[in-house]
Amino acid sequence: AQSVTQLDSHVSVSEGTPVLLRCNYSSSYSPSLFWYVQHPNKGLQLLLKYTSAATLVKGINGFEAEFKKSETSFHLTKPSAHMSDAAEYFCVVSPHSGGSNYKLTFGKGTLLTVNP
Amino acid sequence: GAGVSQSPSNKVTEKGKDVELRCDPISGHTALYWYRQSLGQGLEFLIYFQGNSAPDKSGLPSDRFSAERTGGSVSTLTIQRTQQEDSAVYLCASSLEAGGGYEQYFGPGTRLTVT
Secondary structure, rough: EEEEEOOOOOOEEOOOOOOOEEEEEEOOOOEEEEEEEOOOOOOOEEEEEOOOOOOEEEEEOOOEEEOOOOOOOOEEOOOOOOOOHHHEEEEEEEOOOOOOOOOOOOOEEEEEEEOO | OOOEEEEEEEEEEOOOOOEEEEEOOOOOOOEEEEEEEEEEEEEEEEEEOOOOOEEEEEOOOOOOEEEEEEOOOOOEEEOOOOOHHHHHEEEEEEEEOOOOOOEEEEEEOEEEEEO
């Protein structure tokens, strides 16, 4: 079984300040972890993924996330927020291997607001 | 290149009617997935296709829901006798192969409203 908890449903930051979106996971298997972003009326876009290689993962648009097994966390960060970062962000887990390794389990999402 | 496309983008239907939602995956992608995004439940897995076969239908919420995939390409999700609780955004995704290392590419979704 696997699950994801996004600790904040809404995060508000000022443009140019750091972003931190928090995610904790639970998985019976060694997990693959992802962050997806959804802009209004747009499809989901993959920001970055962890699949058992380097624990610090760099993604698109300056985002990165660190896999911490001891804390079962995969928090998403960005040093400096841009107005275009305003969107909903989903933390996602799937088993890295095994019969259900295609099945994505999504968190409830964190809405990021960026203030000018 | 072309991404995953879905049609229609919006569908309003009366309770009790049947609806069909279409997904065109990225060419060459063998795996196809349907998800549902609703306010109360978030994003939920519905069904997975490998080629034309559906090894995992575990997420379909009731027997009113069915899906098929033909020619290893286009997929149709059918909801019979729609209910108001079926109102949601239905998302389709495809990946080159199935598995945790392969990115799932999502379409823009079909917003279904049952009145």
